[in-house]
Amino acid sequence: MARLSYLKALQRALADEMARDENVCVLGEDIGVGVNNVTTGLLAKHGPLRVVDTPLSEQAFTSFATGAALAGQRPVIEFQIPSLLFLVFEQIANQAHKFSLMTGGQAKVPVTYFVPGSGSRSGWAGQHSDHPYGLFAHVGVKTVVPATPEDAYGLFLTAIRDDDPVMLFAPAGSLGVRGDVDMDALGPVPLGVGRVHREGTDVTVVAVGHLVQSALAVAEQLADQISVEVFDPRTLHPFDWDGLAASVAKTGRLVVIDDSNRMCGIAGEILATAAEQMRLTVPPKRVTRPDGAVLPFARELDLAVQPQQDQLLTAVQEVYKSSR
Amino acid sequence: MNMAEGLYRTMRLIRRFEERAIELVHAGEIIGGIHPYIGQEAIAAGVCAALRDDDVITSTHRGHGHVLAKGADPVRMLAELTGRATGLNQGRGGSMHAADFSKGIYGANGIVGAGGAIATGAAWAAVKEGSDRVAVSFFGDGAVNQGVLLEAFNLAALWRLPVLFVCENNGYATTLTVAQAVAGSITARAEAFGIPAVSVDGADAAAVLDAARDAVARGRTGGGPSFIEATAYRFDAHHTWEHKARVRYRADEEVAAGRSRDPLDIQGVRLDAETRAGIDADTETLMAEAVAFALDSPRPDPAGALDHLYATGLRGRDGIGLLDTAVR
Ligand SMILES: Cc1ncc(C[n+]2csc(CCOP(=O)(O)OP(=O)(O)O)c2C)c(N)n1
Numbered sequence: 001m002a003r004l005s006y007l008k009a010l011q012r013a014l015a016d017e018m019a020r021d022e023n024v025c026v027l028g029e030d031i032g033v034g035v036n037n038v039t040t041g042l043l044a045k046h047g048p049l050r051v052v053d054t055p056l057s058e059q060a061f062t063s064f065a066t067g068a069a070l071a072g073q074r075p076v077i078e079f080q081i082p083s084l085l086f087l088v089f090e091q092i093a094n095q096a097h098k099f100s101l102m103t104g105g106q107a108k109v110p111v112t113y114f115v116p117g118s119g120s121r122s123g124w125a126g127q128h129s130d131h132p133y134g135l136f137a138h139v140g141v142k143t144v145v146p147a148t149p150e151d152a153y154g155l156f157l158t159a160i161r162d163d164d165p166v167m168l169f170a171p172a173g174s175l176g177v178r179g180d181v182d183m184d185a186l187g188p189v190p191l192g193v194g195r196v197h198r199e200g201t202d203v204t205v206v207a208v209g210h211l212v213q214s215a216l217a218v219a220e221q222l223a224d225q226i227s228v229e230v231f232d233p234r235t236l237h238p239f240d241w242d243g244l245a246a247s248v249a250k251t252g253r254l255v256v257i258d259d260s261n262r263m264c265g266i267a268g269e270i271l272a273t274a275a276e277q278m279r280l281t282v283p284p285k286r287v288t289r290p291d292g293a294v295l296p297f298a299r300e301l302d303l304a305v306q307p308q309q310d311q312l313l314t315a316v317q318e319v320y321k322s323s324r
Numbered sequence: 325m326n327m328a329e330g331l332y333r334t335m336r337l338i339r340r341f342e343e344r345a346i347e348l349v350h351a352g353e354i355i356g357g358i359h360p361y362i363g364q365e366a367i368a369a370g371v372c373a374a375l376r377d378d379d380v381i382t383s384t385h386r387g388h389g390h391v392l393a394k395g396a397d398p399v400r401m402l403a404e405l406t407g408r409a410t411g412l413n414q415g416r417g418g419s420m421h422a423a424d425f426s427k428g429i430y431g432a433n434g435i436v437g438a439g440g441a442i443a444t445g446a447a448w449a450a451v452k453e454g455s456d457r458v459a460v461s462f463f464g465d466g467a468v469n470q471g472v473l474l475e476a477f478n479l480a481a482l483w484r485l486p487v488l489f490v491c492e493n494n495g496y497a498t499t500l501t502v503a504q505a506v507a508g509s510i511t512a513r514a515e516a517f518g519i520p521a522v523s524v525d526g527a528d529a530a531a532v533l534d535a536a537r538d539a540v541a542r543g544r545t546g547g548g549p550s551f552i553e554a555t556a557y558r559f560d561a562h563h564t565w566e567h568k569a570r571v572r573y574r575a576d577e578e579v580a581a582g583r584s585r586d587p588l589d590i591q592g593v594r595l596d597a598e599t600r601a602g603i604d605a606d607t608e609t610l611m612a613e614a615v616a617f618a619l620d621s622p623r624p625d626p627a628g629a630l631d632h633l634y635a636t637g638l639r640g641r642d643g644i645g646l647l648d649t650a651v652r
Contacts, residue, residue, distance in 0.1 A: 025452070049452050055482065060441040060475030067445025067459070070430055071380065073452065075445075091472070095438060101633045102421040103431060104414030108635030140633065140640065163635040192638075238638060 001180040009149040009181075010038050010116060010170060013156035014076065018046055021074065024160055025050040027061050028078030036116045038078060058084050062091035062113075069109045070099070076160060077111065081128050082118040082169070085135075093139040096165040111166075112159045118145075118169040119210070119259055120295055120306055129295035129302070131209075131260045133169050137237035138264070142166040142191060144235045147212035149179045151234055154189030161188065171259070173210030192238035196247065200229035203253040203316050206244065206270055207232060211257045214309040218316060226320045236266050244270070245278050252281035255315045256288075257307050263291040282322045285315045329599060331373055331529040332591045335365040336607045338389045339588055341398055342560075344611050345388070345405055345419075349564045353619065354405050358419045361389035363527075363559035366587035367492050368393035370532025371460060371552070374540045380428040380446045380459040382439030385420050386492075387432025390462050396424040402614040408621035415624040416632060428457075436497075437463060437470030440489065444476045447487040447543070458486040458543040466497025468513050469505060477549070481517040486543030488536065489514065489551045492526060494558040499573040514551035526554030527587040530594070557582030 004012075018024045025046075026039055032053040034040035043051040054061045058079070065075040079085060085092070092113060099107040119131040137143040142164055146152040152170060159166035197212060198219050205228055207215035212232045219228035231247050233239055248254055254274050258267040267286040274280055287307040289295075295302050342362050348354040361368070364386075372381070372393035383390040392398055396412060404411030405419050412424050423431030430446065433439050443461035450457035467473050468491060480487045491510055495502055502510070511521035520542070524535045532554055539550030559582065561567060592600050630639070 055475075055478060057475035057479060059472035060444070060479050063438065063441035063472065064445035064448065064476070064479060067380075067382075067430070067442035067447075068449040068452075069445075070425075070442070071446040071449035073449045090435065090438070091441070094435060095433075095442070099431075100635045101630070102413065102417045103423045103425065103632075104412070104416040105632035105635070106413065106423060106425040107430070110635075142634075142638070164638070238640065241641070 002183050003178050004149040004181040004183070006149045006152050006170070006177045007037055007116070007175045009153040010156055011040060013153045014038060015042060017157060017160045018042060018050065023072060023074045024076065025052065025073055026076045026078060027052045027054050027065060029054060029056060029080050031078050036078065036080065038116050058087045059091055062088040063095055065111045066091065066096045066099070066109055069111045070107055074110045074160060077113050079113065079115045082115050082130050082132055083127050085115070085132050089135070092136070092141060092165065097139060097141050100164065108163045109165050110163045112168060113165065114156070114168045114170070116170045117172040117175065119171045119173060120302055121172040122299060122302065123297065125297040126294045131169065131171070133167065133236055134260050134264065134266045136167045137266055140237065142235070143169070143237045144191065145169045145171065145209040146234060147174060147207070147209055147232050149177065150181050150186060151189055151195070153186050155234060157188045158191055162191065169209065171210040177210070177213065189234065191235045192240055194231055194233045194240035194243035196229060196231055198228065198230040200227040201250055202227040203255060203320055204229045204231055204244070204247040204251045205312070205316060206254070206256045208236070208258045208266065211259055211307065214312060215257060218309055218313045221313060222316060226316060228316060241273060244274070248274055248278040248280065252279060253319045254280060254284035255312065255319050256284070256286040257312045258286065258288050259307055260289060261291060261293050262286070262288040282319055285319050287311045287315050327373065327533070328530070328591070328594045329603065331369050331533065332588070332595055332600065333603050333607070334369040334372070334393050335529060335588050335591060336603055337398060337610070338365045338368060338392050340607050340611045341388060341392060341402070344615055345402070346560070346564060348406065348615070354419070355407065356418060357564035358388070358405065359386040359563050360560040361386050363582065363587065364492055364494060364556045365389055366529035366591065367490065367526045367532055367554045367556060368462070370529040371488070371490055371536040373533050374536035375458070375460065378428055378457050380430055380443065380457065382430045382443040382459070382461045383432040384439065384463055385432065385434050385436070386464065387422060388419070391422050391424065391429050391432060394429050395427040396422070396429055398610060399614040399617045402618040403621050406618040407623065408618060409624045410617070410621040437467035437473040439463060440467070440473040441476040441479070444480045444485055444487050447480065447485040448483065450486060456486070456544040458488060458540050460488045460490060462490045462492060464497060465491060465493040465495070465502050465506065465510060466500070467491070468510055474513065477514060477517040477519060480549040481519050484546065484548035487549045488539045488543060489519070489549065491551070491553045493553050493555045496558065496562070498562045499571065510553045511551065519549050519551045521551035521553065523553040523555065526556035527585045527590055529587060529591045556587070557585065559583050
């Protein structure tokens, strides 16, 4: 086993795919130097026709990637900060995503939109701390949020190889995570297949992205009282509803922890589907940011808005205790 | 076929296609209406005559002329407008999204200014592949105020990409005049990025073709992007809803003056009368066939409403909007 960091896993996935397929190219701001450390070394290796340092023109380069993809390329776009996705919602949700259907299947748009550092980074405040994955899942763009180094590697590979547009959110809170990884076993991870990180029989906790680590910590803390199963969907759209149903069938109890806003968020979708289609024995709970939240600057305010491990712990205890 | 005839034939096709389509809108056979291109035919015909089959175009909400001039089958195109399974897009696109990728037609587009960056990316892909393909983006005067288009000018010029930006200045963005909307001149927008820009008479197909040939040659030989402003007059409504809405924003005298310079006549007088009549008759036959084909074609099966949503065939869960699904 070797230690692999999440960031290194992303870097390796992109490098491997670029080496494997001529048509894979990467576009973004400051990627030649590699300020986000994901594209480091790629310019020297592949040159400026495959590693394209773009001006600050998010709208243009996002649709530029669509045009290149329609013409046979497989572009990967790196976005420096998650809020840039608000600038390019038209170009992704309204152009790239809609081409296949609107053309009656004539066109495909294999672009990967990649955000290495989504969510709160301490002290980055209101305009740099969103996690807008729910927006893209809602409009139907394939949306991926890996939690571990091997999943970061495997899902990035799959995203690049996929013939549709795919969003890949790498939470800022995950970038430093390291894991023991069998390097030879690294490979593509399919979209739409969740992962049970820890088996349990009393409560299913669904955790998105970096919160998987929090959920595992809570499960450990409660191990002698409550048997918690930690389910990581890995992709939010398509979502592994069968995997979730299997877990809920065992536990009958559900808590979701998701670091995005509560109103119309992915956590609400998970609870609604469980309520409609699964056998819940008690009402489920979710731990999220507040409705419509904007992350405040000061550390204590920022943390007050993000879902916390102790809130999850309380929610799990409450769901466990509530009567059937 | 010589070039003068070819240009006229294309324009005649676009004109009759539009006229027949408007009839079908009024007959309720084309729902949603259309944005007629009548009066601007010389621009699509002239530019596309300078292109090869493998060159790429992106078009606009007023896209029929571009799509036809680039070589889409008018019969399947009309079937698309009438929402038939036999349409270019199998009835999934309609007027505002008609596309034919086999002919490099990346589609009409419902968002003003959206095609510019897409064409620029397609031009870049050609360079990366080592091909001398070019890409053309058509757009209206309204689009020159869209940020994404100006961003695309910068990328195209910076990277010397083989893309031709064609602005069809018909004087109006819906009801808003160019004078009310555009600070400075339209060509100056391109020139500011170092893109060679010319203004041509968009009612004269031969003049448009000349300008397009220069621009396409520049693109094919590594000379980078070009910009053509083609001035023209939109003879008809912005959209067929105008007939119902009865909005008034153009004086009758202005419309009459605009219509007096008909691009079909300007090109038509360059042919002998017999040739012109022959082309007119051929077009009539073709359009009659297209209308019959469209109206006889089957409508798409509602059960397939989300077919092609993903190139990979992924199927999400149904909402309550899909007909015919027993289990939800
Ligand atoms: C970005 C955007 N804004 C507004 C609209 C609504 N709209 C459709 S066509 C149009 C006018 C476009 O004018 P212009 O670009 O000059 O083209 P023309 O209609 O004259 O061909 C408007 C405002 C739209 N489709 N897209």
